[in-house]
Amino acid sequence: MAEVQYDSASRIFSGGSEVRAVDALDLRVADGEFLVLVGPSGSGKSTALRMLAGLEGCDEGRILIGGDDVTAVHPKDRDIAMVFQNYALYPHMTVGENMGFALRLRRTGKDEIQRRVADAAAMLDLTTYLDRKPKALSGGQRQRVAMGRAIVREPSVFLMDEPLSNLDAKLRVETRANIAALQRRLATTTVYVTHDQVEAMTMGDRVAVLRDGILQQCAAPRELYDRPVNSFVAGFIGSPAMNLVAATVTDGIEIAGTTLRIPASALGSVTQAGTPVLAGIRPEALRLVGDADEGIDMRVVLCEELGSDTYVIGDVGADGASHRITARVPAGVRAEPGRTLRLGLSESAAVHLFDPDTGDRLN
Amino acid sequence: MKTRRSALSTTALVAVGVLLAVWTLLPVYHMLVVSLSPSDELFAGRLWPEDPTLTAFSTVLTEGDFTVERFWLQLWNSLFVAVVSAVGVLAIATLAAFAVARLRPRWAGLLTTSALATYVIPLSFLAIPLYKAMANYNLLGSQWALILATITFGSPYALWVLSQYARASIPSELDEAATIDGAGAWRIYFQIFLPLMRPPMVVVGIYAFLLAWNEYLMAFLFLSEEDSMTLPVTLGNFLNSDQIQWNVMMATALFYALPPVLIYYAFQRNVSSGSTAGGVKN
Ligand SMILES: Nc1ncnc2c1ncn2[C@@H]1O[C@H](COP(=O)(O)OP(=O)(O)OP(=O)(O)O)[C@@H](O)[C@H]1O
Numbered sequence: 332m333a334e335v336q337y338d339s340a341s342r343i344f345s346g347g348s349e350v351r352a353v354d355a356l357d358l359r360v361a362d363g364e365f366l367v368l369v370g371p372s373g374s375g376k377s378t379a380l381r382m383l384a385g386l387e388g389c390d391e392g393r394i395l396i397g398g399d400d401v402t403a404v405h406p407k408d409r410d411i412a413m414v415f416q417n418y419a420l421y422p423h424m425t426v427g428e429n430m431g432f433a434l435r436l437r438r439t440g441k442d443e444i445q446r447r448v449a450d451a452a453a454m455l456d457l458t459t460y461l462d463r464k465p466k467a468l469s470g471g472q473r474q475r476v477a478m479g480r481a482i483v484r485e486p487s488v489f490l491m492d493e494p495l496s497n498l499d500a501k502l503r504v505e506t507r508a509n510i511a512a513l514q515r516r517l518a519t520t521t522v523y524v525t526h527d528q529v530e531a532m533t534m535g536d537r538v539a540v541l542r543d544g545i546l547q548q549c550a551a552p553r554e555l556y557d558r559p560v561n562s563f564v565a566g567f568i569g570s571p572a573m574n575l576v577a578a579t580v581t582d583g584i585e586i587a588g589t590t591l592r593i594p595a596s597a598l599g600s601v602t603q604a605g606t607p608v609l610a611g612i613r614p615e616a617l618r619l620v621g622d623a624d625e626g627i628d629m630r631v632v633l634c635e636e637l638g639s640d641t642y643v644i645g646d647v648g649a650d651g652a653s654h655r656i657t658a659r660v661p662a663g664v665r666a667e668p669g670r671t672l673r674l675g676l677s678e679s680a681a682v683h684l685f686d687p688d689t690g691d692r693l694n
Numbered sequence: 695m696k697t698r699r700s701a702l703s704t705t706a707l708v709a710v711g712v713l714l715a716v717w718t719l720l721p722v723y724h725m726l727v728v729s730l731s732p733s734d735e736l737f738a739g740r741l742w743p744e745d746p747t748l749t750a751f752s753t754v755l756t757e758g759d760f761t762v763e764r765f766w767l768q769l770w771n772s773l774f775v776a777v778v779s780a781v782g783v784l785a786i787a788t789l790a791a792f793a794v795a796r797l798r799p800r801w802a803g804l805l806t807t808s809a810l811a812t813y814v815i816p817l818s819f820l821a822i823p824l825y826k827a828m829a830n831y832n833l834l835g836s837q838w839a840l841i842l843a844t845i846t847f848g849s850p851y852a853l854w855v856l857s858q859y860a861r862a863s864i865p866s867e868l869d870e871a872a873t874i875d876g877a878g879a880w881r882i883y884f885q886i887f888l889p890l891m892r893p894p895m896v897v898v899g900i901y902a903f904l905l906a907w908n909e910y911l912m913a914f915l916f917l918s919e920e921d922s923m924t925l926p927v928t929l930g931n932f933l934n935s936d937q938i939q940w941n942v943m944m945a946t947a948l949f950y951a952l953p954p955v956l957i958y959y960a961f962q963r964n965v966s967s968g969s970t971a972g973g974v975k976n
């Protein structure tokens with residue numbers, strides 16, 4: 332059990348031009364917490380995780396585990412266990428040997444190894460496969476072996492780098508829940524990397540969003556969804572993605588010539604009418620309204636039926652200056668391409684306002 | 695139309711195959727015919743000897759002629775030199791490949807390239823300098839001279855094959871997982887790297903074995919004593935006498951050809967099995 336801390340930690344790759352894969356990362360993971368690192372490809376998630384593991388050096392700043400500075404400590408002495416995206420199981424060892432390898436190296440007693448491997452195997456439903464080689468396992472089973480190898484170590488921190496990305500969609504959802512439940516049961520501090528924001532939102536106690544090596548926001552999933560600190564986080568978190576359109580502040584906000592009234596309190600620091608902003612409205616904040624009601628007219632381009640609800644994708648504004656937006660409407664709404672729908676804001680809907688230049692949140 | 699075409703190309707392939715087989719086997723057949731012929735009928739020009747005899751073979755096996763009076767010892771010498779050379783090449787090349795492909799130092803590329811660059815100079819050019827070097831080390835007449843020379847010439851190619859395989863077929867995450875699990879470089883080498891390198895090691899081991907087994911020039915230069923000679927030198931010495939005993943020579947040559955064939959069949963299966971399958975999801 333341990334707290335993890337990145338203290339202005341940077342990783343700089345040279346070679347051609349200098350790349351700050353992780354740039355002055357300040358992040359604190361509480362003891363027993365499940366922290367998810369999320370971001371687009373190349374944002375430095377894996378690098379940040381590998382720095383914590385000690386597989387990647389730390390060019391600036393420090394890394395602390397359990398309050399101790401481990402920046403210069405060898406991976407094996409950091410008391411961490413890592414689950415790799417491709418599992419990295421030892422192909423020539425059986426499942427049992429794979430799980431017991433680290434303990435054997437630590438000269439743990441035979442009985443103790445056997446007990447811990449058996450416990451972990453029982454926990455992960457692997458008992459019948461202990462004598463098999465990884466080659467003879469399905470993808471899901473291999474994934475569980477990789478988990479088991481981490482669990483038997485009883486480390487103070489689990490590190491996982493996209494451990495579900497090689498599973499099919501259904502198994503991924505199932506395993507996602509299992510990992511989250513297991514982590515809660517073991518109460519081991521966990522840093523989990525994914526590029527899938529749904530995984531991030533459903534699994535993490537807190538989620539840290541990275542972009543180009545720079546931490547954008549680290550908060551609980553709800554907070555991230557409700558109050559993204561900038562337009563990048565706003566667009567990254569949530570599915571389908573938040574609509575981000577150019578707007579002007581009036582007595583509400585004016586989008587494509589139509590004003591949507593919002594409470595003055597919701598405008599936050601933006602008080603001056605005429606200020607250009609980037610307005611963020613989630614697809615689920617939009618609803619269909621009648622022709623007499625206040626709303627924006629959208630020309631439907633595409634309609635995606637999901638069964639539970641429907642995503643309507645269309646354009647608002649005049650030709651040439653139109654914005655593509657998505658609205659999430661109840662299932663059964665008929666919206667053929669070419670038709671015009673009027674969209675208003677739902678009752679409690681939040682409108683997020685961002686600076687059009689810096690992307691920072693304004694309200 | 696399609697089937698006729700494929701039948702035609704199959705026929706062509708078989709024809710080429712047969713041609714190649716005949717081309718390869720004809721000398722062997724000739725060796726067999728000569729070795730089975732009685733001494734006075736060696737060049738009778740028949741496809742098969744009129745009364746074939748195994749005398750030549752028994753002469754070799756019983757060391758019943760001055761040309762083969764050390765046959766068993768020399769067979770042993772050949773085996774010893776080849777096996778030790780193969781082990782030496784494997785030891786050096788796996789260690790070097792591990793360093794190049796897994797530890798990945800900056801100079802890895804330079805090392806591999808310069809090792810391969812040694813092949814620019816043909817072995818025969820180096821025979822005399824090597825002879826001098828071995829003389830300096832007081833190794834002339836010792837089989838270790840031959841072994842060291844073979845290891846020198848076998849290792850660069852072995853390093854190249856092994857490091858290519860290691861880079862392409864053993865994911866670096868395995869080493870990282872082992873590092874986190876607490877394994878140092880030596881343990882990773884012995885417990886992860888070597889077991890997974892079995893397939894190319896079989897290939898390289900056979901290559902080094904044959905390199906030493908077939909070596910004539912250096913064996914001839916370094917080994918002059920009957921007791922330390924390897925079989926190729928013995929075979930060469932047949933030609934030194936006025937009355938060349940072709941049948942005994944061919945019988946010896948057939949015995950000499952046997953171990954490589956056996957080794958090839960013994961390890962044929964190992965060569966192609968992919969032992970890293972399954973550990974990492976592709
Ligand atoms: N060994 C390296 N040498 C040079 N640059 C590197 C190295 N490893 C990573 N980078 C660079 O650092 C940046 C971050 O890479 P990283 O692998 O951490 O991204 P990621 O967020 O894990 O992406 P993904 O979701 O695709 O796995 C990338 O721009 C990458 O090109």
Ligand SMILES: [Mg+2]
Nearest residue numbers: 376377378492
């Ligand atoms: Mg990554």
